[in-house]
Amino acid sequence: MSRVLICMTAAALFTCLPSMYFFHFARRTLRSRNQQARDAVRTTTLIKTYLLTATLGCVASVLIQMALTYPLALICTGSHETAVTYYNDRYQPRSPPKDDHQRTAVANEISLDPKMWLFEALHAFLLAGVVDEAVKHSAFARARPRSQYVYNGGQRDRQKQWSQDHLLVAAATGLGFATFENMVFFLGAALAPSTETSAFNFAVLVVFRTIIGEAFHTMLVVLSCINHLFIDLNGESAMGLACSWWQVLGKSAMLHGIWNFGAIAGDVLYYVDWFRYGPYIGSLMCLCAGSGTLIVLARLVWTRLKQYEQEVGM
Numbered sequence: 001m002s003r004v005l006i007c008m009t010a011a012a013l014f015t016c017l018p019s020m021y022f023f024h025f026a027r028r029t030l031r032s033r034n035q036q037a038r039d040a041v042r043t044t045t046l047i048k049t050y051l052l053t054a055t056l057g058c059v060a061s062v063l064i065q066m067a068l069t070y071p072l073a074l075i076c077t078g079s080h081e082t083a084v085t086y087y088n089d090r091y092q093p094r095s096p097p098k099d100d101h102q103r104t105a106v107a108n109e110i111s112l113d114p115k116m117w118l119f120e121a122l123h124a125f126l127l128a129g130v131v132d133e134a135v136k137h138s139a140f141a142r143a144r145p146r147s148q149y150v151y152n153g154g155q156r157d158r159q160k161q162w163s164q165d166h167l168l169v170a171a172a173t174g175l176g177f178a179t180f181e182n183m184v185f186f187l188g189a190a191l192a193p194s195t196e197t198s199a200f201n202f203a204v205l206v207v208f209r210t211i212i213g214e215a216f217h218t219m220l221v222v223l224s225c226i227n228h229l230f231i232d233l234n235g236e237s238a239m240g241l242a243c244s245w246w247q248v249l250g251k252s253a254m255l256h257g258i259w260n261f262g263a264i265a266g267d268v269l270y271y272v273d274w275f276r277y278g279p280y281i282g283s284l285m286c287l288c289a290g291s292g293t294l295i296v297l298a299r300l301v302w303t304r305l306k307q308y309e310q311e312v313g314m
Helices: 002-015 017-031 043-077 080-091 100-111 114-143 155-191 199-234 241-269 279-312
Strands: none
Touching (some): 043 080, 043 114, 080 114
16 A cells, blocks of 8 residues: 555656646746736636546546447447457456466457457547547637637737637646546556556656656647637638537547557557567557657647747737
């Protein structure tokens, strides 16, 4: 019990560092302005959004995915028994393998099942990608400022403050979701037997999830936020609300799906015996793919932000 407490305390302190820095930055940014109108975004708004996404948002996302996993597995396999097996493997995991030979046998079984790969791909893109991003964007849309005219100053100043507040709310949403998700991962790793999760592996998990995971989730919401700003600027798509929502969430959901599917493939490739390059090369390939996805996302966010600044003349 003391091991779990020490690990979780250290992990919680480390994974909350980005959030603490963000709220310090946001508070300083908001205080540097002139007196704001009552309806403008404040630090309390960001805190409420952060906590709402970290609790209700994550829980809602998990419940929706659990409800849709069985129908998706049934569509992929056409068999009730197999669909139940897929569902149980995801939400009621089998007993951990006792040794590397058993773990390799399980990985081989998964890797040679094309229906399992189809299910995992659709789950990564449709459920993890679309559902997670829709939940996060719903929390963002609830808290975002509604009008530029609650701000002081001229048109350009109001536009700048309005856009900044959108980005602050988006960052609070992504950080809240990612931090809570990290805590769930850390708790699972801390409760695992010491023979399965060494101190080094736990430390690597904490650093990776904090630096890479939180940046990834936050930038996904920021990307959808910028897309939302474009929709507000240019008006709703001629094809209606559904098309507008896809314009907002499409790229974020796709990149999220690529990330999740890559993580699943990495777990499998680490243990299968038919992957002739070995487990460490497989892990390195997946790490490079994940880093590449993060770089693509960062570049996409930067490009869209510059396009928006040019569009509004900021």
